Amino acid sequence: xxxxxxxxxxxxxxxxxxxxxxxxxxxxxxxxxxxxxxxxxxxxxxxxxxxxxxxxxxxxxxxxxxxxxxxxxxxxxxxxxxxxxxxxxxxxxxxxxxxxxxxxxxxxxxxxxxxxxxxxxxxxxxxxxxxxxxxxxxxxxxxxxxxxxxxxxxxxxxxxxxxxxxxxxxxxxxxxxxxxxxxxxxxxxxxxxxxxxxxxxxxxxxxxxxxxxxxxxxxxxxxxxxxxxxxxxxxxxxxxxxxxxxxxxxxxxxxxxxxxxxxxxxxxxxxxxxxxxxxxxxxxxxxxxxxxxxxxxxxxxxxxxxxxxxxxxxxxxxxxxxxxxxxxxxxxxxxxxxxxxxxxxxxxxxxxxxxxxxxxxxxxxxxxxxxxxxxxxxxxxxxxxxxxxxxxxxxxxxxxxxxxxxxxxxxxxxxxx
Amino acid sequence: xxxxxxxxxxxxxxxxxxxxxxxxxxxxxxxxxxxxxxxxxxxxxxxxxxxxxxxxxxxxxxxxxxxxxxxxxxxxxxxxxxxxxxxxxxxxxxxxxxxxxxxxxxxxxxxxxxxxxxxxxxxxxxxxxxxxxxxxxxxxxxxxxxxxxxxxxxxxxxxxxxxxxxxxxxxxxxxxxxxxxxxxxxxxxxxxxxxxxxxxxxxxxxxxxxxxxxxxxxxxxxxxxxxxxxxxxxxxxxxxxxxxxxxxxxxxxxxxxxxxxxxxxxxxxxxxxxxxxxxxxxxxxxxxxxxxxxxxxxxxxxxxxxxxxxxxxxxxxxxxxxxxxxxxxxxxxxxxxxxxxxxxxxxxxxxxxxxxxxxxxxxxxxxxxxxxxxxxxxxxxxxxxxxxxxxxxxxxxxxxxxxxxxxxxxxxxxxxx
Numbered sequence: 137x138x139x140x141x142x143x144x145x146x147x148x149x150x151x152x153x154x155x156x157x158x159x160x161x162x163x164x165x166x167x168x169x170x171x172x173x174x175x176x177x178x179x180x181x182x183x184x185x186x187x188x189x190x191x192x193x194x195x196x197x198x199x200x201x202x203x204x205x206x207x208x209x210x211x212x213x214x215x216x217x218x219x220x221x222x223x224x225x226x227x228x229x230x231x232x233x234x235x236x237x238x239x240x241x242x243x244x245x246x247x248x249x250x251x252x253x254x255x256x257x258x259x260x261x262x263x264x265x266x267x268x269x270x271x272x273x274x275x276x277x278x279x280x281x282x283x284x285x286x287x288x289x290x291x292x293x294x295x296x297x298x299x300x301x302x303x304x305x306x307x308x309x310x311x312x313x314x315x316x317x318x319x320x321x322x323x324x325x326x327x328x329x330x331x332x333x334x335x336x337x338x339x340x341x342x343x344x345x346x347x348x349x350x351x352x353x354x355x356x357x358x359x360x361x362x363x364x365x366x367x368x369x370x371x372x373x374x375x376x377x378x379x380x381x382x383x384x385x386x387x388x389x390x391x392x393x394x395x396x397x398x399x400x401x402x403x404x405x406x407x408x409x410x411x412x413x414x415x416x417x418x419x420x421x422x423x424x425x426x427x428x429x430x431x432x433x434x435x436x437x438x439x440x441x442x443x444x445x446x447x448x449x450x451x452x453x454x455x456x457x458x459x460x461x462x463x464x465x466x467x468x469x470x471x472x473x474x475x476x477x478x479x480x481x482x483x484x485x486x487x488x489x490x491x492x493x494x495x496x497x498x499x500x501x502x503x504x505x506x507x508x509x510x511x512x513x514x515x516x517x518x519x520x521x522x523x524x525x526x527x528x529x530x531x532x533x534x535x536x537x538x539x540x541x542x543x544x545x546x547x548x549x550x551x552x553x
Numbered sequence: 554x555x556x557x558x559x560x561x562x563x564x565x566x567x568x569x570x571x572x573x574x575x576x577x578x579x580x581x582x583x584x585x586x587x588x589x590x591x592x593x594x595x596x597x598x599x600x601x602x603x604x605x606x607x608x609x610x611x612x613x614x615x616x617x618x619x620x621x622x623x624x625x626x627x628x629x630x631x632x633x634x635x636x637x638x639x640x641x642x643x644x645x646x647x648x649x650x651x652x653x654x655x656x657x658x659x660x661x662x663x664x665x666x667x668x669x670x671x672x673x674x675x676x677x678x679x680x681x682x683x684x685x686x687x688x689x690x691x692x693x694x695x696x697x698x699x700x701x702x703x704x705x706x707x708x709x710x711x712x713x714x715x716x717x718x719x720x721x722x723x724x725x726x727x728x729x730x731x732x733x734x735x736x737x738x739x740x741x742x743x744x745x746x747x748x749x750x751x752x753x754x755x756x757x758x759x760x761x762x763x764x765x766x767x768x769x770x771x772x773x774x775x776x777x778x779x780x781x782x783x784x785x786x787x788x789x790x791x792x793x794x795x796x797x798x799x800x801x802x803x804x805x806x807x808x809x810x811x812x813x814x815x816x817x818x819x820x821x822x823x824x825x826x827x828x829x830x831x832x833x834x835x836x837x838x839x840x841x842x843x844x845x846x847x848x849x850x851x852x853x854x855x856x857x858x859x860x861x862x863x864x865x866x867x868x869x870x871x872x873x874x875x876x877x878x879x880x881x882x883x884x885x886x887x888x889x890x891x892x893x894x895x896x897x898x899x900x901x902x903x904x905x906x907x908x909x910x911x912x913x914x915x916x917x918x919x920x921x922x923x924x925x926x927x928x929x930x931x932x933x934x935x936x937x938x939x940x941x942x943x944x945x946x947x948x949x950x951x952x953x954x955x956x957x958x959x960x961x962x963x964x965x966x967x968x969x970x
Contacts, residue, residue, distance in 0.1 A: 152606065152609035152610050155610060156610065186629070189569065189629070189633060190632075190633065190636060192569035193569050193572060193573065193633050193636045193637050193640065194636050194637065194639070194640040196640075197636045197639075198635070198636065198639050200646065201632045201633075201635045201636050201639070201646075201647060202632070202636075204628060204631065204632035204635070204647050204649075205628070205629060205632035205633065205636075207628070208625035208628045208629050211621060211622070211624070211625045211628075212603070212606075212622060212625050214621065215607075215618045215619070215621035215622035216606060216607065216610055216618075216622065218615070218618045218621070219607060219610045219611050219614045219615065219618050219619075219622075220610050220611065222611070222614075222615050222618070223610065223611040223613075229617065229618075230618060230621050232621075232698075235696055235698075279652055281649075281652075
């Protein structure tokens with residue numbers, strides 16, 4: 137009997153009607169002869185509503201109490217989904233993250249999953265139950281309730297699939313799969329049938345909000361096939377796995393991603409001594425600021441400028457830290473900009489093709505878009521541009537790499553997972 | 554250092570503003586040199602909102618999933634109250650029922666508390682923290698989330714106070730204390746300064762919705778002084794304890810209670826054989842129907858009629874059970890009535906005064922109110938009447954026993970707890 141893990145996001149369970157629709161889909165999978173574990177997020181905007189409530193109390197809620205508060209959102213969804221499945225006549229029970237045994241590090245607001253205990257899940261599956269698990273949450277070794285940060289339910293799903301050695305982890309979303317870029321920005325963006333973990337990781341990290349990056353990492357680590365598909369239809373979606381089709385592999389650039397959640401901080405006239413960068417980024421790491429791109433440029437012999445990007449949410453904290461570091465190391469001051477975006481191309485085939493980056497820069501130059509920062513890896517090139525120019529940048533790049541296509545043609549020969 | 558346990562109900566934490574007011578009151582108690590544990594209910598109508606949500610999914614939600622759902626209500630309040638207290642600069646943390654170690658029996662919807670582990674609470678109090686505990690909820694030995702039923706937060710508060718050997722358990726409510734009857738029904742009802750556990754138990758069981766009966770039982774068992782007081786002012790309330798003042802003890806009848814949640818079921822022509830009543834009430838107990846009053850009358854030599862009352866919520870289930878029993882024992886059929894009320898007088902002094910019951914019946918007769926059932930104990934007399942006549946019955950009885958008074962006079966010589 138195959139084990140299928142299914143994850144439904146907040147919009148799929150936004151109201152009782154949608155919850156009943158999810159219930160029917162889950163029951164179909166069970167009736168097809170699978171053991172089914174379902175991970176759900178909080179209903180629609182309920183997490184935002186809870187955050188609003190907290191903000192009415194205080195501007196700076198403690199992260200521990202925020203986790204206590206937000207964890208209730210998923211607990212509501214799992215109970216309601218279990219009720220809906222029970223009504224359809226199937227054995228079912230819901231479990232919170234702590235009840236499943238989703239062990240996380242002792243960090244509030246964005247804890248990492250350390251381990252998932254499959255024992256309780258196996259017990260319930262073997263007893264014939266459909267098991268509904270609260271996404272986004274876990275508990276520390278001492279029983280403190282933690283949350284994994286936005287998008288954490290994806291990670292819960294893949295981690296649960298890994299722990300159970302599930303046959304597939306299906307991530308249901310409101311789009312048909314992973315596209316060459318955001319179809320809201322480029323209307324004829326093309327759906328990809330298969331994509332590697334590394335490519336997906338770059339796309340996910342770069343702002344394609346289909347899958348949470350951490351979930352792809354976990355998928356890669358435990359080799360969990362992830363099927364990103366629509367909750368509105370039965371079309372095959374995109375399979376994220378280690379090896380892709382030969383035809384698709386041939387594509388130099390697989391997708392164009394963009395991320396509007398980019399803020400840049402620059403630190404001027406940093407003394408050119410060993411250990412300065414370590415001091416800065418260690419201080420940021422200790423305050424748990426996620427730094428993305430880092431650029432250091434030697435302007436003169438004895439002084440450097442260092443620039444880096446963070447998510448907008450982290451900007452205030454990052455500025456605070458950088459001010460302290462500026463004092464401590466005797467740098468020349470700082471600057472920051474919150475109205476930026478990152479546009480990136482991703483593709484495993486890129487490494488063997490020279491001139492890919494140049495094509496991207498040319499596409500931007502032709503549109504008169506200025507590039508603020510550049511970063512490259514083996515399978516991606518990212519450019520930071522002004523937020524107001526991001527959409528135009530994506531369209532230009534998508535066109536330059538001839539990624540347009542039509543989904544139907546692309547689906548030929550693809551078998552449903 | 555005294556340990557004070559404070560309980561605030563749903564209306565006291567109905568919105569962020571009220572939560573901040575509760576936070577100030579808690580902080581005052583802490584600043585006065587006490588160790589403070591606070592038990593809170595779910596915000597305002599949030600429990601009803603959750604129930605509505607469940608009803609949109611199914612008419613018969615499973616009790617286990619209902620507990621999973623409802624437990625979120627208190628978890629939201631504790632997080633928000635902890636945030637509000639943190640904002641006032643005091644060390645604080647919130648704990649769910651399972652986190653505290655509130656162990657309950659494995660029954661969903663109305664579980665009894667079996668034990669409260671004081672270890673974690675002591676640790677946090679000794680570390681200087683104010684501790685906020687979710688009322689109404691606990692966990693079984695296997696970690697299943699349970700709820701204690703409506704009003705269960707009172708029980709959580711008294712059980713926590715008992716486990717900590719607290720100096721007082723303060724139950725904050727929207728009235729100044731326990732009155733001779735509901736002031737909404739009799740405007741010049743009088744506040745009682747002190748009352749015994751037994752009297753309070755009868756009043757609580759009889760529908761004076763100030764304290765949950767189970768909480769009074771726990772208070773009596775562990776001799777926890779319970780101070781019922783207003784969350785809107787600093788007036789002394791009513792102390793529930795073992796011995797009351799001499800003056801008040803002299804009062805034959807302490808209060809008049811009423812309960813509109815009364816349904817009656819009658820079973821006709823029950824064969825007059827040993828074990829028949831046992832069969833009926835065992836079947837009801839097994840389905841966890843709470844039976845209140847029971848009356849059996851021998852009408853003829855070989856057949857009896859049995860009548861009993863239950864809460865309206867239990868009526869449907871009780872009728873189902875009685876139908877089965879009717880078949881099994883060959884009785885003559887059943888009848889039921891959901892539009893009833895119970896009106897009762899309570900007083901420890903009653904036992905030594907003859908004619909008290911007669912005075913009550915006379916008061917009702919003078920008003921032309923028909924009595925459907927009568928039940929008496931050492932410290933109470935209860936009459937079931939038509940629901941539409943309940944209010945008039947309470948007014949007549951309150952007057953007949955001359956319970957009217959003025960709160961100010963009654964407070965003379967009373968010292969704040």
